Amino acid sequence: MPPVRVLTVEGATVTFGGRRVLDGVSFSVEAGEFVGLIGANGAGKTTLFRVVLGLLKPSAGTVRHLGRRVGYVPQKVAIEPDAPLRARDLVALGLDGERFGVRLPSRSRRERVDRMLEAVGAAAFADARVGTLSGGEQQRVLIAHALVGQPSLLVMDEPLANLDIKSGHEIVELVARLAVEQDLAVLLSAHEMNAILPHMDRVVYLAEGRAVSGTTGEVIRSDVLSELYRYPVKVLDVDGTVVVVGGHDVKVR
Amino acid sequence: MTNAWLAGSLVAVVAGVVGFFVVLRGATFAAHGVPLASFAGAAGASVVGVPAVVGLAVFSPVAAVAIGLLGRRRRSDVVTALVVAAMLGLGALFLSWTVEYASEIYALLFGEVLGVTGTEVWLSAALTGAALLAVATLYRPLLLSSVAGEVAEARGVRTARLELLFLVLMAVVTTLAVPVVGTLLMFTLMVGPPAAARAFVRSPLAAMAASVGIALVTVWLAIALAYETTWPIGFFVGIAGAAWYVLARVVAARRR
């Protein structure tokens, strides 16, 4: 059976004030794949996500989705601590938050929400107000919101930006595990790539409006990354774990 | 007197429900601005010699749509302030052309719930029904877009259109309430009870219910006290609105 392409972007072009931020970007994501999107600040990662999610219409090019819906986890949400919205309320909105009309609570809905909260490790704070949770806890709740509707593609913009090393690894492992369990494709952007390296099947990198994609082994190399960031970047093997570090002072022993 | 209780209760219910979203969306300034702007419409109505309600009904949706459309690309607080300023300027001009309606204008600012007629109660009931139906219809997308706009948009919610609809709903609610409790008090009722309710409960529906309950108690108390003391009802609603909030903060602080 040929792999299903859940997302196909062809020739996406976006211009802001005469500047081409995306210039004919093409790539695709297959079912069950874990794809990392990398690129320097201002390279157009968030812009590309907005195109993929249909929030921004490209001046040229097409975006095709196959399969069920798309789940989206923004980098962060600004919810005040006082807002009367529990973690479980936000996850329940993931079931059908876009629909009009009244929906009576039901046992099966409640169970789906509970199971999802459990799966992301958010059961302990299910009844807390979302606004009072820490960045990492909110991240889990947002992931549950995105996944409870059983999407075929999960899009995450810099999910690791506010997380400490442990939380970052836990979130990535969680998503990688759920991706396998739910046959989910994952597309996420990250500056700090060490946490995602062990799980990433493919890398799409953005530079000067163009996208190049390759396997992790092809892209995560000192010469390729140094060229991409125009800055010395080294890919090292530390006790069997591949790590990426940057800076003029990095010496390889 | 029965009319006052009925009209006051209807206003409290609708202010509690719509106010929940006003506070959640951080739209309190617009909630303040739309009634103020529509007050200019009432002044204008007295100039041309039509009932004040007609002026309100025309001006409040216009103000709401102006705030909604202009605020899309610019800072919405600045846009709200400028729309209100322009409308108030217009209102001042209209006022200068009328002399004999001073008491009617006063009633529009502070309401005359004790003088509500049976017809006005029926009108209030119809508008309350419509407003509640609208909130029930928009409930989920409105809730999601209030707390996580981009997530809602990525799910296909037309957030800009929803924002406009919500502002118009607020305008309709204002039209309903201003002849009863006045422009200034409507604002108090749409902000005080919902803001206080959040300290007591955690879920959206519970907060909405608590907000309605607090608004009802406020209005009932104010009507009873105004009747006993002959002081203006506005005094009691205004003070109670702020007092609930202080009480709520104390409760929240002690819980921590």
Ligand SMILES: Nc1ncnc2c1ncn2[C@@H]1O[C@H](COP(=O)(O)OP(=O)(O)OP(=O)(O)O)[C@@H](O)[C@H]1O
């Ligand atoms: N609405 C907009 N109007 C004008 N320019 C924009 C707009 N949105 C983005 N840009 C520009 O497009 C470029 C790409 O922005 P984008 O946010 O996509 O970058 P990014 O790769 O996500 O960066 P970062 O790593 O810092 O998050 C930037 O130069 C930015 O200034």
Ligand SMILES: [Mg+2]
């Ligand atoms: Mg970005």
